[in-house]
Amino acid sequence: MLEPVDGGGDPPPEDPFAQLDAREALFTKSLQHADRMVNMAAAVRLRLMLAGFEGMLLEEQEQTGQVPRPDDPVVSGFLLHQANELRVTRFAIQRRLDAARVLRDSLPLTWAVFEAGLASEDAVVVVGTMAVGLRAEHFAVFDERAAELVQAERVTAVERQLADLRDELEPELTTEQHVEATNRRTVRARATRDGQGVLEIHSTAVDIAAAYDRIRKHAVIAHGREGECRTLGALMADLAIDAVLTGTMRSTGEGGPSYPFERLGETGEAGQSGDGTRKLIDATITVLIPADTATGAGDAPATVAGMGSIDAETARMLVTHTQTWTRAVVDPVEDVILKFDSHERYIPAGLKRLLHLRQPTCGCGCGLPAHRADIDHVQRFEHDGRTRHQNLQVLCRRSHLAKDAGFADVVIGDDGVPQWRNKWGGVQKMKTAFRIRTIDQSDVTPF
Numbered sequence: 001m002l003e004p005v006d007g008g009g010d011p012p013p014e015d016p017f018a019q020l021d022a023r024e025a026l027f028t029k030s031l032q033h034a035d036r037m038v039n040m041a042a043a044v045r046l047r048l049m050l051a052g053f054e055g056m057l058l059e060e061q062e063q064t065g066q067v068p069r070p071d072d073p074v075v076s077g078f079l080l081h082q083a084n085e086l087r088v089t090r091f092a093i094q095r096r097l098d099a100a101r102v103l104r105d106s107l108p109l110t111w112a113v114f115e116a117g118l119a120s121e122d123a124v125v126v127v128g129t130m131a132v133g134l135r136a137e138h139f140a141v142f143d144e145r146a147a148e149l150v151q152a153e154r155v156t157a158v159e160r161q162l163a164d165l166r167d168e169l170e171p172e173l174t175t176e177q178h179v180e181a182t183n184r185r186t187v188r189a190r191a192t193r194d195g196q197g198v199l200e201i202h203s204t205a206v207d208i209a210a211a212y213d214r215i216r217k218h219a220v221i222a223h224g225r226e227g228e229c230r231t232l233g234a235l236m237a238d239l240a241i242d243a244v245l246t247g248t249m250r251s252t253g254e255g256g257p258s259y260p261f262e263r264l265g266e267t268g269e270a271g272q273s274g275d276g277t278r279k280l281i282d283a284t285i286t287v288l289i290p291a292d293t294a295t296g297a298g299d300a301p302a303t304v305a306g307m308g309s310i311d312a313e314t315a316r317m318l319v320t321h322t323q324t325w326t327r328a329v330v331d332p333v334e335d336v337i338l339k340f341d342s343h344e345r346y347i348p349a350g351l352k353r354l355l356h357l358r359q360p361t362c363g364c365g366c367g368l369p370a371h372r373a374d375i376d377h378v379q380r381f382e383h384d385g386r387t388r389h390q391n392l393q394v395l396c397r398r399s400h401l402a403k404d405a406g407f408a409d410v411v412i413g414d415d416g417v418p419q420w421r422n423k424w425g426g427v428q429k430m431k432t433a434f435r436i437r438t439i440d441q442s443d444v445t446p447f
Helices: 018-064 073-086 090-106 108-115 121-131 136-152 155-169 171-183 205-223 232-245 291-295 312-321 347-358 397-407
Strands: 186-191 197-202 302-304 308-310 328-330 336-340 374-377 392-395 408-412 418-422 427-429
Touching: 018 073, 018 090, 018 108, 018 121, 073 090, 073 397, 073 418, 090 108, 090 121, 090 136, 108 121, 108 136, 121 136, 121 155, 136 155, 155 171, 205 232, 291 312, 302 312, 347 392, 374 397, 392 397, 397 408
Parallel strands: none
Antiparallel strands: 186 197, 302 308, 328 336, 374 392, 408 418, 418 427
């Protein structure tokens, strides 16, 4: 029998995974190092944001002799400046600054961990937010625990465990903050992808739990109907929207919508009008729909102000059921409004529609739909500013007040796009959907 022959070379490693483990270790250490660098840069940025904000407050105090209040136009203007530079919302800037002030002044351990790059900005902002309202004698215990958690836990776990600690340290604070939070309950809407959106209801945990349970129970009942093919989630969504738009939540029998837009129009239920029908609750939305789409000649998407694009079929469904709509002639090449269909003499109704076409949302970028925002005179009315589209723009109330208080110079260019330059050097072009061309009426074919 032949003996095996050693062909030479290095013997196989005792641990076949040793080399793989070394590569994984290198990758993991590199990932940790990159994350630490990102966190350290975020700490520098947050310290700079806070220093700039406090510098603005000191400058304003020296000039006016008073400490600016949180709702003063100068504060709104500077927050908007930072929001524009960092491409986030004004609310996000305010939250970061409030948390940073608490971290720097009262939670030194957590702040040091952040500056060392050992915790993310999201985690430490949660810590600073959770610490608001604590008495000074409890900061040390809270800070020690927070410094441990932000290095070891995900943001959601940090928030949950610190909430428990805060309730343990100051149980009476729970009641106070519950009342304050209840007074801040609100509803928000935001766009998602593919023509969808999210309606957020921020209310007490008891009400939300009860509402969710009621919606789910009705959906379960509806899911058992013969021929019902919607998923349970889709049923819950439809029933919740029904409750808002029609005032009813039907889960049994006939008549429930099988597709969202089947709820438009009138119900067959008897109402106070006595004619056997009950009008639905009115809702107002602004939609930009190309003429080809509206007539069925094309399938270009439409746009819902503040929510994004919707598909052509949905847009045509809106045209079918809407009570009012306004025509505008738009240059198909340059996206310029050439003529607007309005016979109303007092500017606001017709001119507002024109401005809402040009700027479907607030020009500062906050996303507020135009029909809920202000119409601002670039050159103020009392300073001989004319009420014409060349001198008007759509702004939310906070940006409007900041601009009128002198914290931004605004110029509308020949293309009809307003451009801001604020007192801190930030430059921003307002967001517009179309431009408006002012031309001789005789050059335009009448409607």
